[in-house]
Amino acid sequence: MDAIEAIRKRRSVRNFTDEAIPKPDLKTIVDAGRLAATGSNRQPWDFIVVTDRTMISEFTVSGAWISKAGAVIVVVMDPSSRWWVEDGAAAIENVLLASTALGYGSCWVEGDAIPHEEYYKSLLGIPSEKRVMALLPIGVAVETPAPLKKPLENVLHWEKY
């Protein structure tokens, strides 16, 4: 699948079969996050891949549907880097697109104002000075929804706003 096709196909998927995801695929997906654009090349990220079913069930505080994910990737950022929010968003989108390209469904959960941040820090042993930017449940999709997007002509401006 090429990049444009993956971008067009990616949708937030919240319904998984609970099948496991092979480790090489998870490595490819995280590698896509590692390769994202990053301010001053600081790369202020870590990625925790959770595949243990009991641990995955701990993520249901952020949505019951997460229990059926094959893996959850937790994106951890170093906020001492000036562009940590932008960098995190770039890495997250790369992870979502790579998941789509490999045929999996995924969803961006919680955002940088993550309400359960302290809970996940304690669950996963994340240092207090780091930030939990997002949870990315990934799995074999049961269904792929098609949310309404604004038409291109409503958001595309040539030359001036």
Ligand SMILES: Cc1cc2nc3c(=O)[nH]c(=O)nc-3n(C[C@H](O)[C@H](O)[C@H](O)COP(=O)(O)O)c2cc1C
């Ligand atoms: C910053 C951010 C936070 C999000 N948080 C959640 C969330 O907590 N739970 C959830 O189910 N989806 C979450 N989403 C997914 C959005 O709901 C989804 O991207 C949006 O509805 C558009 O659908 P699409 O991703 O299929 O294009 C989040 C997305 C972003 C970018």
